[in-house]
Amino acid sequence: MESSVPLNTVHVQSVVPTPMKENGTFRSVENRAFLQLKAEIETYRRTSGHYIVDLVSISFLRIAGVTQEELLDAVFEHWDDRPWPPKSVRPSNQSWDSDYQVDADEARRHAIKTLVGGADIGHTKEAMSQPVATQVWERFAAFFERTACRYYVGMGLGNREFTYLSGVAIVDHQHAGILWVVESD
Secondary structure, X not given: OOOOOOHHHOOOOOOOOOOEOOOOOEOEOOOHHHHHHHHHXXXXXXXOEEEEEEEEEOHHHHHOOOOHHHHHHHHHHHHOOOOOOOHHHOOOOOOHHHHOEEOHHHHHHHHHHHXXXXXXXXXXXXXXXXXXXXXXXXXXXXXXXXXXXXXXXXXXXXXXXXXEEEEEXXXXXXXXEEEEXXXXX
């Protein structure tokens, strides 16, 4: 049974660190290796778009007893470019785990294809080579506890003025991360 308390009003005990900004959005994890990877990814210019690359802590939400759906709602909305309508007016016949979760192999294939870009998205030029995209994916995925990972694709996060909104989000017990491309033709 899902909680009727909106996520942004979940009360977390004061002894639990809350890595959120005052406006209720998540703070990115300050990890030197992750920041270096993010900077490297951003050197591969998109033809007409940008990347969303982020890593946030979610352990405080797990400690607070937030459901998986509420947790994913909060994290995915954080990465989106617009506030979401209340849960009560969104489709009730969908869930993140049943409709958007994929296995590790599918997530890997999807991420590499997304990072490469090129003809698959109507461009004549690839943003990065397949070997580079594979290395980027492996480095990104290494920030998560592989045995506890859930992978999500197809959420359509990003500015809707762009035509291609694709990538992979990974969630484990302590972190959520996104490797995403927002691009137009």
